[in-house]
Amino acid sequence: MAEIGLRTKMLVRDIMSSPVVTIDEDETSNKAAVSMEKNNLGAVIVTNKAGKSIGIITERDLVLRVIAKNLKPDTIKGKEIMTTPLVTIEPEATISDAARRMTRLDIRRLGVIYKGNLLGIISSKDILGVMPELIETMVEKSRIEGAAQTEEDEEVPMSGYCDRCSAYNENLKERNGQNICEECRVEFEEEK
Numbered sequence: 001m002a003e004i005g006l007r008t009k010m011l012v013r014d015i016m017s018s019p020v021v022t023i024d025e026d027e028t029s030n031k032a033a034v035s036m037e038k039n040n041l042g043a044v045i046v047t048n049k050a051g052k053s054i055g056i057i058t059e060r061d062l063v064l065r066v067i068a069k070n071l072k073p074d075t076i077k078g079k080e081i082m083t084t085p086l087v088t089i090e091p092e093a094t095i096s097d098a099a100r101r102m103t104r105l106d107i108r109r110l111g112v113i114y115k116g117n118l119l120g121i122i123s124s125k126d127i128l129g130v131m132p133e134l135i136e137t138m139v140e141k142s143r144i145e146g147a148a149q150t151e152e153d154e155e156v157p158m159s160g161y162c163d164r165c166s167a168y169n170e171n172l173k174e175r176n177g178q179n180i181c182e183e184c185r186v187e188f189e190e191e192k
Helices: 029-039 059-067 095-105 124-148 182-191
Strands: 022-024 043-047 053-058 109-114 117-123 158-161 168-175 178-180
Touching (some): 043 117, 053 059, 095 109
Antiparallel strands (some): 043 053, 158 168, 168 178
């Protein structure tokens, strides 16, 4: 597909949200909550006086660090409850890289940084939103590659559960739309 100018990988820049909603580190936690509600977001980025991103306040941060401790939201500053440092990724990274980083660090959002500047934010929800299209692309790519194979190509076995006997097998092959094991293939041939 690269020969005809199509990119085969989706990049962070393709699905990130931009511009990013930010609050100053000295703003109160209730201002962060109001900003999230106003913009229909689950997080805001916290910036310092120089405008550089230094952390993130998520709905979870508000619940665990303000509400669960019965603190007054209008007295707690953003810098007191933010998660820091802001974990980031480059816009040219693949969404697979972003998903792996989120999973490894057990987080749901990454700041997108280019040359030291915050360009956007990518969330696990953003990634999940494009999954159907990615799956369709993979299926189409597989069809294209499969059509290019000749009939002389040997059938490649698969691993999984047999559709007839439900036993796990490392040597499944497709017969009449079912993935079946060697024993069931023999029985299937005898039935014909």
